[in-house]
Amino acid sequence: MIQSTLFDSERMRLPDALELTAVSLRAYGEKYDHWVIAFSGGKDSSALVTAVVFLILTLRIKAPKSLTVLYADTRMELPPLHATAMALLAELRLRGVHTQIVLPEMDKRFMVYLLGRGVPPPSNTFRWCTGQIKITPMMAAIEDLRQKHGQKFLVLTGVRIGESAARDARIAVSCGKNNSECGQGWFQEAKSDAVADTLAPLLHWRLCHVWDWLTRLVPDELDHGFPTALIAKVYGQDEDLETHARTGCVGCNLASRDLALEAIIKREEWKYLHPLTELRPLYAALKLPSNRLRKDGTESRKDGSLVANPCRMGPLTFEARLWGLNRVLDIQARAGVDLINAEEEARIRDLIAAETWPQGWDGTEPLASVPFDNVNADGSIQPVMRELLTT
Ligand code: SF4
Structure with missing residues (x-):
């Protein structure tokens, strides 16, 4: 009040x-x-x-x-x-x-x-x-x-x-x-x-x-x-509730919670949108090392010095992309909404079939989940504790 x-x-x-x-x-x-x-x-x-x-x-x-x-x-x-x-x-x-x-x-x-x-x-x-x-x-x-x-x-x-x-x-x-x-x-x-x-x-x-x-x-x-x-x-x-929503993307990965979606699916008329709550967990899964490539520690600038994070993680593997595509198609079918239309789906499949990588990546980089010796920006190497990874 x-x-x-x-x-x-x-x-x-x-x-x-x-x-x-x-x-x-x-x-x-x-x-x-x-x-x-x-x-x-x-x-x-x-x-x-x-x-x-x-x-x-x-x-x-x-x-x-x-x-x-x-x-x-x-x-x-x-x-x-x-x-x-x-x-x-x-x-x-x-x-x-x-x-x-x-x-x-x-x-x-x-x-x-x-x-x-x-x-x-x-x-x-x-x-x-x-x-x-x-x-x-x-x-x-x-x-x-x-x-x-x-x-x-x-x-x-x-x-x-x-x-x-x-x-x-x-x-x-x-x-x-x-x-x-x-x-x-x-x-x-x-x-x-x-x-x-x-x-x-x-x-x-x-x-x-x-x-x-x-x-x-x-x-x-x-x-x-x-x-x-x-x-x-x-x-x-x-x-007369406290304003809970903001306009932004459904499942925005930058917000700590999707309060707008959480609030509207409590209402009878929008309950059908509940599957959209699976988007944020899907994004979290896609970010896992097992779904991405990483640089091998040799990436350098024009002047020859190493970049700030020579072992940075990067793009999604093709398997992860196809898995993600199927998950989104399933979510949208259950929610009865249109997150990926037919034209977009065709384009996504074309890009995957053409083995498209983001700028600066060519697909030869190692999988990010494979144990590696971490290279620091100054060139020093921090050996991985393989025995810990295997336990
Ligand atoms: S995903 Fe989030 S941060 Fe990105 S454009 Fe949408 S609302 Fe903005």
Whole structure:
């Protein structure tokens, strides 16, 4: 329960927050002919896209010459959020808004990169995913629009300051902490070139504004009519629970727990997604030495010196990739979702058949589970205690 304070009456209410959004769009937005909204399907960007379209359609702000909603489909979204995003996009199109779904390149998609190219699951020390499945595709789409429009345009993002300056610093760099979204802050930083300028018109919205807006707990004249209530449900807001979800990949290997998935499968309507909880254990299994190659201790830099970790572990073996592919296909069949579609499966099998290795590896490296004498960066050798390994 939140205790009232003397200052509650001074807090900004949702209608005022929406008006301030309109003011910022009038002040900055009208300088640009073309606007683009980077939409991820998460709560903040859903609030953003619906608020902006609502303000335009109710003539509270002037419409730009064009408005494009770019949806970054990572192929790994939490299924109910992805479904809601699709419904929202359909409704936007009905209201005359141009929408575009942005996908990562086939070979850069999460499952294709993992199981086809054999790059091990991302981790906090090897985070290959955010850039290639979220940021790069969105940046490429924005560059394309720049070419098409022939002028710099405005990108609107759902970044919010919220109530805590300390939290904001974390939002800028974090991966899905504090209700932010993986890649959100990075994307903001990545657009500092001349392709587009960025505006975050919900910067001042508090979390309660976002929920009230999405659940349409608003005066009639502010009811946007978009199908956003399900988003709040996915986040647990309809039961007045503490927000448990964040938008990110289902089974994200960088989070300590997949709280969003754990929460939604407790609900009757999403119980069928339970097999998706097997993804994180699957990633853990793929990272085992028995499923990977390692360098043999001779890897060196251009100047001839040894690299920092001459015996580092690397890619997945073909057997591990095929095993992983079959496990994911089984999981998705039981969960009734689409993690790997037919095209992606064919590409994964092609890459394996072509004996594809990630850059810097050629498959001649030893299996990481075979005992070896560890080579340190200074060239010193730490003999393996074979007798311990055999006991
Ligand atoms: S949510 Fe996790 S798996 Fe997805 S891009 Fe971010 S860090 Fe990677």
